Amino acid sequence: MLLRNYKIAIKLAATLLLILPLLLTACSKEETQKIRVAEVTRSIFYAPFYVALENGYFEEEGLEIDLKTTWGGDKTMTALLSDGADVALVGSETTIYVYAQGAKDPVINFAQLTQTDGTFLVSREKIDNFSWDDLKGSTFLGMRKGGMPQMVGEFVLRKHGIDPHNDMTLIQNIEYANVPNAFASGTGDFVQLFEPVASMFEEQGIGHIVASFGEESGHVPYTVFMAKQSYLTDNEEAMKKFTKAIYKAQKWVESHSAEEIAKVIAPYFEDTELSLIETVTANYKNQGSFATDPILDEEEWENLQNIMDQSGELPKQVDYKTLVNTKIAKEVMKK
Template identity: 25%
Template structure:
């Protein structure tokens, strides 16, 4: 008998809430599949495990799958269940700007997110589509999120690119919400991925995992932000439910979480455009090369 599937976490983040919920609401057990969580010290470790092991899959950005295929068109790593189909990052500014335009970033000192490449690559594509050369920004790209937050509060940066609940923290300390990247529309951000061989060899289990996520997404959209916060709070011991609730509500209102596990073609195309213009990949990798939606009903 096969052992449990190890599902590797990419890194700990509030926008991954549906992934934690599958464990907490018993979605896997209800589908009769044994899944254990594997933690990654750095983003990408789960992808490495997925390539090397017969019992491991990962959640993470389709960016990584596109990157693997750009380097090796014969790679059999594929996305098979999308969960986060919108960009979860925000730009917080130091003054009210209800009519914010991306061109406003030309006039400020801006700190972008550096812990992963996708947030900046997608944003720089937004800039290009508005006729802005990203190189023209006064951009500080050497700070971690805590360092950017400190610089922002000290008046050394005018705007920062952050995820929740750090955006909520800054808003409570006088920051202003300038831009929600989810407003650009579909942008493939997080899915399950594994080798096609595992999809073949353990199809019943991966079908059950996809079914479990489909039901979890229904749960996400039928429950309040405070209910989500209460259920996932064990994963975020440093954050109060009072802090997480408005952050999760912002994500719900922004529509970052899918209603079904289908990997959105438009979302992949939008992500791919950012990776191409940002130089991470060098060719227009077809959807069918990196996606296998056999388990989505």
């Protein structure tokens, strides 16, 4: 009898050893939540996000990030509104456009990633003592009308006493992805460019960086993580975990050098030399482009609407609390 019980115990133990890994895997899958993120473009400007991904901060929170690049604000917002994505990384102006169209399920900004414009003014000719007046009478190759880069560009020009529509020839009908090629092929005396293209053009002698729109425009919610109100309500705990991962990455970026950051995010820019990634990261870090916490504050929101208004692109004034959720970020930062 004792021998029989012993054999049964051995069989049970062996069975448990076989099924235990399966049970653990099943539990793990149940605990891990997938979040589909659509980023407006792939840019070193978003370094803290890639740090969060590469350093495993989302995994630590039990989240699996399904990332896709949607190449353009309109396409990114379409993906979010059509439930092709759960979270979007794009400019806050898009939430105002959607709200003004009478959206029943508005898109809410809940975690800020960048807090300045990310473009630079590049001149075709080398200018030793640049003045913004040098743009008067020139041909300026700008960005798409209604997008944040173009609105900030016009805001900065007006700040320096330049009417972008009368004091210069303004070109803004070229597709975003084709702007660098247009300048390289000879179009325009000046161009507004994101990194790393601005630094690449300088290295190749195609143009010369003469000013930073980010330094000139002040703090603005330039790139923010956002989601539909319904998704935030139904997935509040997951969004807290998401924001916690972002905040952890923001603090890591703040306390590490451009060289260290570049090494971490390099896998997301396989076609870019590590030295160039470091140069670009240093440019953005030095001008304070990377937000050091996920809170989008009211002053930044008002600056955004002022920039949009001056460009004639603000459909209506929207109260800060209507489209900005700081509750999640504040709770994460307290912990």
